[in-house]
Amino acid sequence: MTRTVTQEELAASVADGLERLAELHEFDGRKDLNYSRTDCRELLRQEAAAASVQQRGQVDLLGALMSDGATKPDKKEEIIDPTPLCLLYGQGHQHFLERLAAVPNQAAPAVKGKGKKGLSTVECLSQALFHPWHREDDTSSFRWDPEEDVRYALMAGDPTDPAYKAGTQHGANRLAAVGLAVLTLAPERRAGRVRPNIVGGGFDSEGFSFAWPIWREPATLSAIRAMLAHPELRQNSALAHMSVDHVVLARRISVGKFMNFSRARRLATIG
Template identity: 30%
Template sequence: MKAIRLTGLTESHFPLSALAAFGLLRVCGDIETLETAKLGWEPDPEWTAVLYLPEGQDADRLVNALATYAANRLAAPEFNFAEELKRLRTDEFRGFAEQALQQTLAGTTGARITADFAAAYATERPPAGGRRTASGAGAALQPTLFHMVAGQQRFPGAIRQLLEGLGHATGRKVKPANERRRAIREALFGPWTYRDKQSSFGLDPSAERLHALRAIQPTREGTPPGVKAAIWLAIEALPLFPCYVAGGRFRVAGFDRDGTALYWPVWRDPIALDTLRSLIALGVHGGRQAAKRLRDSGAVEVFRSAREATTGHGYFTLRPATLWTERDEEAAMDVQAV
């Protein structure tokens, strides 16, 4: 296989770049010419993603294939079934998920991806101390912890806007296909210039605006800058982080029990998508034990990013990544005990 060093997806851009690398591998699995791709990491001088492509593929073919795929994603059911998850009734979301499941079982093209997104978007949570009826009455729809936007931003409506924006250059007249290729090449190979007017959906701590320290009101600043193709690829990683209920508690794969931090591994040897899915699933119970399981499974390092509120108005963000160590986690547990 041909190794492509992705110099834009580096440790300095964690957690967004890690999620983008995971999303890249998932998307490759959905493209016939790239479906056998594998992902690894090299630590020189910092952890950097390396994509292993089938023979006959190269960086240009990769970028072109991704640009074509991105253009077709605008019509995907998972980005068009609703404008805002938090405004959906449980029966409405259940209908969407059940339809995706039935189409998957029938072998409908693309239905499996839609079903995987449904599992990642939300789950039904029974009421505290109560039981859900056969019809689902009394259950509440709990969106994913990756839903970190509020106000005028909608989820997944804003994802559709992101896909539209991939083909629109800011302040320049460029063909949509060329702009998609430019944006994808920047995300994969850098440098990240942050010239795209695109919200990061809380996935990029570098894009956070500390409004209390600024002289301009947030409403007058417009859309913050971002790296739109990296954000798109990170969104494509959502199916690797399904929502579920365990012991009556809402959980999201990769996050700790309380939903306060996201954990993910890096490794050297190339692995396939199913292996990555299994690695992320090892961390579903969160905290020190989950991180230790990840490392024992062959992950060279485990990183952690806290999920915290930013404004008190429903917005959250993933904070800059830190390298997980057992000593750090034990210290945090001691503080909580006190």
Template identity: 30%
Template structure:
């Protein structure tokens, strides 16, 4: 199997990390008889290494074909009255339950795509302040920027060249296709600008945003009481934190999901991290504006390993 180095996907950037998981998800589904793995290089700017596709061109072709097949996804097309859902805030009774039932009914043993992704977007029983369903903590759009409308635009208009830019870099931030706000360098805080974020057109790297959207399946959500809990995120909504590891041993999608959900990830000592092949653990603050609730990541930082407490050795009394 070939190793494909994705030098544009830098692991210290949440968008690069999520996009790498999306690429792994696509290839795992498109090449079911191949052992697909993902690892990260050890450099100052660790980049993704995907094992399985024959070449970069093969990977781009797989991802573009997969993108086209999302046109029939019930996540992107289902809605009451045949009008697709615009955002991840359905009414819990009249919209969420029928939506989930439709996705479950369409699932087959060979196709869990929609089931796996919806489990990372919404959880039955988690409610926002206005009584609508509460989306994943990684839902950063608000106001006129509607999450599913933007995801559909990416699905419809993305080109293979956008995927190549995401995979190889440098990221030019020249496209006006929608961005889902996971790149810290694209943060636009209202307090620091003359206009609200929705009134200005942001540019980004749409290939990375699309792959990151697909890669969200690695971060399933659940409820704790009536509160939403998102894998990798602290439970706070307005001021929380997203944490993710980088590992240098090739790992499959299932292994990675187990690692991301490890309850003691932030409590591991250096020797414990080494057992899991984790060479870095990063965290980025999640911030939401008071004007509209737009989410964004702050600058990521490295989290040090937990201290190793060694008991003092005592010499036996002669």
């Protein structure tokens, strides 16, 4: 039986689900996505054997991060080529798996300033889901937010200085971290070798980009997966029959030794 729920009730339900999913974010202390092909294959085989239709969260997460079918060509040892969404390789002491394990399990950001009241887990998620983002949290991120593309020339001071350092939207980062498991990685042959790609992802002369639909009607997770994996996702009007209004696209960009994503732009008008 359906009923109307408040924003607070929905955020509380999301918090409960997120807490359960966060338990899967355990990588045995490994900091970076630098598994050997052999270790990757063994880990995926092990988790696939242990999974079931009802309990497959761990293998879904690992399957979104890497495949033993795609390795880097310039290494003496065969090292996996990770998901294109991995933008942290240790540069600036930023480690992808370390953050992917920590962020979902941090219920709320630390309190900034003496005498200030911190946000509850539900309040933190409610801010991310239902309110404009102010990015005032001092927590780790994955460089997926275009606002994290901070450059010296565009700032009044050093972006590494605490006085100028950009904040994050912690609730959004927690949701993005657990949502990563939906974006399954699959190897594909491109430019003469096997490389990784993900549902919604694509490569062209400008590099990697990620596209996603904006739909008009409520959609289940299965429906969203189907839209992201649709071969005509990036073609104008192709998904009108699935209640898609338009498609947006964000590009992965390099800024010195760091990587970011550009602000998403409207790709196609549907219908």
